[in-house]
Amino acid sequence: MSEQISVRQTGCFCAISLLALKLITLPSILVQMSTSSAVLVASIMFALDLVMLFIYLKIKEKYPKLSLYELIKKYLGTVFAKFIYIIIFGLFIFKLIMLNNEAISYMRDIVDEDFKLSIYLMTFLPVVIAMVNSGLRSSARTVEFGFVFIFIGLIFCLFLSEITFTYGDMGPIFKENISNILSTCSSVGFWFSDFLFVVILSDKIKYQKNMKKIIFSYVIITLLILMALYIIYIRLFNVTSFLHRSAIADITQYNRNIGNSGNIDIIAILVYMFIIFFQGSIYFLSAKIIFEKIVGYNNKIHAIIFITTCILLLQLFVFYNLELVIDFVIDYLKYFGIVAWILIPLYCVFLLIFDKEKNNELFKAKTKQN
Numbered sequence: 270m271s272e273q274i275s276v277r278q279t280g281c282f283c284a285i286s287l288l289a290l291k292l293i294t295l296p297s298i299l300v301q302m303s304t305s306s307a308v309l310v311a312s313i314m315f316a317l318d319l320v321m322l323f324i325y326l327k328i329k330e331k332y333p334k335l336s337l338y339e340l341i342k343k344y345l346g347t348v349f350a351k352f353i354y355i356i357i358f359g360l361f362i363f364k365l366i367m368l369n370n371e372a373i374s375y376m377r378d379i380v381d382e383d384f385k386l387s388i389y390l391m392t393f394l395p396v397v398i399a400m401v402n403s404g405l406r407s408s409a410r411t412v413e414f415g416f417v418f419i420f421i422g423l424i425f426c427l428f429l430s431e432i433t434f435t436y437g438d439m440g441p442i443f444k445e446n447i448s449n450i451l452s453t454c455s456s457v458g459f460w461f462s463d464f465l466f467v468v469i470l471s472d473k474i475k476y477q478k479n480m481k482k483i484i485f486s487y488v489i490i491t492l493l494i495l496m497a498l499y500i501i502y503i504r505l506f507n508v509t510s511f512l513h514r515s516a517i518a519d520i521t522q523y524n525r526n527i528g529n530s531g532n533i534d535i536i537a538i539l540v541y542m543f544i545i546f547f548q549g550s551i552y553f554l555s556a557k558i559i560f561e562k563i564v565g566y567n568n569k570i571h572a573i574i575f576i577t578t579c580i581l582l583l584q585l586f587v588f589y590n591l592e593l594v595i596d597f598v599i600d601y602l603k604y605f606g607i608v609a610w611i612l613i614p615l616y617c618v619f620l621l622i623f624d625k626e627k628n629n630e631l632f633k634a635k636t637k638q639n
Contacts, residue, residue, distance in 0.1 A: 272404055272405050272406040272473065273405075273406070273473050273474065273475045274405060274406055274409040274470075274473060274474055274475065275409070275475055275477075276474070276475060276477045276480045276483045276484060277413065277483060277487075278409035278410070278412065278413045279409075279467070279470075279474050279480075279484055280483055280484040280486065280487030280488070281409070281412050281413045281416040281487060282409065282412060282466070282551055283322065283463070283464055283467070283484055283487060283488050284416060284420075284487040284488055284490075284491040285412060285416065285419070285544060285547045285548050285551065286463040286464060286466065286548060286551060287318070287463050287488060287491050287492060287495065288419075288423075288491065288495060288544050288548070289368060289463075289544055289545065289548035290364065290367060290368060290371070290460045290463075290548075291460060291495060292498075292516055292517040292541060292544070293371040293372075293374065293375055293514065293515050293516060293517065293541075294371055294374070294514050294515075294516075294591065294595065295457065295460045295516070296498075296499055296502045296503070296506075296510070296516040297506075297510045297511065297513060297514050297516065298457060298460075298595070299311060299453065299457065299499075300502075300503060300506065300507060300510035301510055301511055302449075302452075302453045302456065302457070303449060303450060303453040304507070306449070306450055306453075307499070307503055308496075308499060308500060308503055309450060310450055310453045310454055310457070311496070311499050312496070313450070313454055314454055314457065314458070314460075314461045315461075315492060315495075315496070317461070317610070318461050318462065318463055318464060319485075319488070319492075320614075321462065321464055321465075321610070321614050322464040322467065322484070322485070322488065323481070323485075324614055324617045324618060324621070325464055325465075325467040325468045325471070325617065326467065326480060326481045326484065327481075327617075327621055328340070328468055328471065328617045328620065328621065329467070329468075329471050329474060329476065329480070330476070330480075330481075331620070331621065331624075332471070332620075333471075333472075333476040334472050335471065335472055336468065336469060336470070336471045336472040336473075336558075336562075337468040337469055337471065337613070338350050338354060338562045339472070340468075340616075340617075340620060341353055341616070344620075350562075351562070351563050353608060353612075353613075354559050354562050354563050355563060356605060356608045356609075357465070357469070357559055357608065357609065358556055358559045358560060358563065359605070360459075360465075360602075360605070360606060360608075360609055361552050361555050361556040361559065362556060362576070362579050362580065362583070363459070363594075363598070363602060364459075364552050365549060365552045365553065365556070365580055366580065366583055366584060366588050366594055367459075367460075367594050367598065368545055368548060368549055368552070369389065369390070369393065369580075369584055370584075370588065370590065370591040370594050371545075371591060372389060372393070372541075372542075372545050373386055373389050373591070374514065374515070374590075374591045375515050375517075375518065375541060376389065378514070378515045378518065379515065379518050379537075379538060380538065386584070386585070386589065390581070390584065393545070393546070393549060394577060394580070396546050396549075397546065397549040397550050397553050398553070398573055398577065400546075400550040400553075400554075401550060401553045401554050401557060401569075401573060402569065402573065405470070405473055405554060408550050408551075408554060411547070411550075412547045412550070412551075415543050415547060416487075416547075418540075418543065419540055419543050419544060419547075420490075420491070420494075422536055422537075422539065422540035422543075423494050423498075423540060424494065425536055426498075426517060426520070426521055426536065426537050426540065427494065427497055427498060427501070427520075429520075429521040429536075455603055456599045456603055457599075458603055458606050458610050459598045459602055459603060459606050461610065462606065462609045462610040465555075465609050465613065466551060466552075466554075466555045468613070468617070469555050469558060469559065470554075470555065470558065498516065498517070498520060499516075501520050502516050502519065502520050505519070505520065506519065514591075517537050517540070517541055518537050521537055553576060556572075556576050557569070557572040557573065557576060560572045560575060560576065
């Protein structure tokens with residue numbers, strides 16, 4: 270029997286996924302693309318993510334022992350299932366590349382302007398690979414334990430920020446026309462679609478009757494903190510966002526010294542580093558499972574070697590700085606990402622509405638209970 274993770278651990282995974290690619294450059298990009306309507310764009314995209322999470326959890330309830338691969342294969346065939354998984358595999362690899370480049374940019378801005386890519390990779394990859402090699406359950410326990418410290422650290426960062434402001438400081442939220450807002454939503458979709466891993470790992474999540482309530486409690490609390498961070502950032506840097514590309518550090522820049530404690534950037538640094546290690550392991554685990562589905566056999570070592578090779582080749586020779594990744598994502602990857610944030614959710618909705626079969630495992634379990 271394959272290892273499984275609990276609902277609470279899944280909730281921690283979802284909360285971390287909500288944070289990972291949204292604490293550095295995304296607030297700056299939103300403000301540059303839609304000015305004061307950035308908070309509206311963020312709200313729309315977060316709402317869509319919550320809808321997707323609800324759909325994916327309903328799929329988990331209806332097909333508790335099937336992953337997305339089996340669900341696609343069931344109606345559309347093996348070839349199409351592998352094709353979709355190849356696209357999703359590429360998306361997870363690029364999310365890892367984006368995560369790496371944002372982390373390197375953050376370290377250069379805050380810690381050392383001469384921070385080396387090689388040093389980061391020699392630190393990041395061994396830790397993430399060790400978590401993946403230890404197994405899904407072990408990684409989930411680590412994330413569950415670390416989430417408490419991340420949550421406390423984020424709240425502390427908010428209190429270090431300049432939090433006194435009025436509504437007028439943010440400017441008119443509906444200043445941009447609807448076409449610009451929708452265009453921005455489309456361009457930044459890559460930074461969202463955070464919960465796709467839920468259906469990738471669906472068969473490895475233990476079913477629990479109140480699972481939606483538990484998972485959404487983690488997600489909503491984290492989302493409220495994240496939205497507070499975005500509102501503070503937009504209030505402070507509505508005009509100078511292009512100069513402030515490390516949101517979690519920038520919002521605390523006016524309170525980096527408290528009393529005689531010295532520079533307290535270390536708190537934001539630790540919070541962010543915990544997040545990228547945990548999120549890196551989620552992306553890597555998902556990519557590993559996808560790889561095994563594509564090739565048709567389970568071999569942890571082969572999957573780790575292949576994924577690591579992809580990351581190193583792309584990171585060192587193609588996307589070696591953050592600007593290159595951002596331009597590629599906004600200009601091109603948004604079209605391929607349609608699979609993640611449109612086609613897959615629609616397919617899941619189709620299954621929920623039109624698949625009336627009563628032979629799934631959940632129905633059998635309920636029948637036995639009765």
